Amino acid sequence: MQQLVWSAERDIERVVDTYGHMLFRICLVILCNEQDAEDVVQDTIIKYLTKSPTFNDSEHEKAWLITITTNRCKNMRRYNFIRKHMDISNLQLYCQDEENYGLLDDLMKLPDKHKFVLLLHYVEGYKVDEIAKILSITSSAVKKRLQRGRELIRNRYEKETEYGLR
């Protein structure tokens, strides 16, 4: 019994250390709320402990955690009637690079479905087929969302640059 507890504690330490920040940034960008992001990360790790899934390798484990996290984020978004958006000053608490606050803010203002694919592709480095598997959508849908997401964020960025907001 005691050994089981120690094993679970070691697992928690390892998962939070290895994937905690990655999961948190996905959640924060999607949910735009610190508390919600923390809750989702916590729920994901608890699910990981209770389900104790078997993984082929660390990539498999990471993909599983991202899938759980994205699904939890979607659910939380459904239950959040008022879509919260983090103020840029609060974002500074988490974003260590001041130069890119505006860019991050643009990304966070995108629709969820575009944010998911942009995050997974450009930030986490997943390929189109891998994203399709994680999000349970077709590859062509991933491509369309990537394309549309790029356009949206580019337009927003250009407008802000044009009006001298950057």
Add this chain to the structure above:
Amino acid sequence: MDFDKMKHAVKSIEMSKEMENRVKANCKNAGMKKSKQIHYKSWISVACAFGIVLLMIIGIPYFNNSGDLQVANFTITAYADLNDDSQLHTNLSAEKATFELGTEDRLDNIGGVATRDRMDTLGGVGGDGPNYIFTNVKLKLTGEEIESITYTMNKGKFIEDVILTVEEANNKDQLVLDKIYIMLREPGSDIYQGIKEIGNTYTVPYNEQDQYEYTLAIPHDDWVVEDDIILSAIVNYTDGNSEQQDIIVMQESNSISLALK
């Protein structure tokens, strides 16, 4: 638009140390709770099975030997005298009792289950009111610690077949007083057979049931038995408690049936 910048911006997001510790602590607590927690979902099926077994154990006293639901702590048996002096009897707790109504062959047979000629000749009991089918169906109740039984009919009456001498039959005032309304005499006989109205309810001491030969008179309209005829048996136990069992009286083609409600 430089997506590397975006990547860099997102990658720079990190949980604060405080939050990281909080997540770890909360996950550990949740993990501990989970390990101590009963897995309710997996126990639901076990609880359901246990509940069913418990229900069966509790419910066994309510099932009789035939496996039918015995809703009361007593048994009601419906009897009918047959022409050959035998009796047709059915335990109502176990099954529905069906008794054939009078047929043309039985018209002059007072001993039949129902005697249409008595009906045709004399009409309803008590003069006014509906016509009745006089059956030879009577009830007996079996149980323990029973003091008395009260039978009640919402429609219809209990009757008793009585035998009268010529003198008694001629004493009209006494006949009215005794509510003996129907008189018949076999050709050449000086013995009258009458039907006495008991009323729509009567109470009988449990140990004296055999002395009460009350039968059912069922109201009908052109030989169609009225709907919703309920016969109630209220059992009064020696400890002061009472229990009621209703019996539905229905017509089925050329017979009537009695079944527990």
